[in-house]
Amino acid sequence: NAGVTQTPKFQVLKTGQSMTLQCAQDMNHNSMYWYRQDPGMGLRLIYYSASEGTTDKGEVPNGYNVSRLNKREFSLRLESAAPSQTSVYFCASSRDTSNQPQHFGDGTRLSIL
């Protein structure tokens, strides 16, 4: 009963480096999401995948790319990290996008120097 698993849990990058955050869910959910959480800002949606094979931009997609590798896995890539991308990143999944609770992983704490 792992639910949503994110790796790594912590990462420090230098400006300009690239990195991929991994997320996997074992609940057979169709929809997956990537959020960032900053102090005082709440959760902001970066990208989501309503179903396998589709991805869509959320509220703050600039500087990020995603891949829905299969039904279980949804990765987030920072091509050229910037200090403004220092944040806690959460992956979530739900049965579908409409009127369903999203279930979250425990986050990746990313610092960019």
Next chain:
Amino acid sequence: GESVGLHLPTLSVQEGDNSIINCAYSNSASDYFIWYKQESGKGPQFIIDIRSNMDKRQGQRVTVLLNKTVKHLSLQIAATQPGDSAVYFCAENSPGERSTLTFGKGTMLLVSP
């Protein structure tokens, strides 16, 4: 843990008291609402949800009330315990083709023994 709680409204209660956490939502067309609990260093955890055709729903020690007239949602926690200390936030689902959740910024609940 990370400073998710910086600048958040805070509710301080004594162990055994009942707690009421409020949320004003933004979209009168929203048809589904969720309350989440987030402990320090963890991802948001689903507590309870409610659909817009209801005005009250009860779970174990928790009750959610929905007032669509004033776009207000509340979470009542009975007999609050120290383990209830966390950040609580609401989320709303606005219907549409790109139906996704919009999250509030949260309220920190501090429970004193």
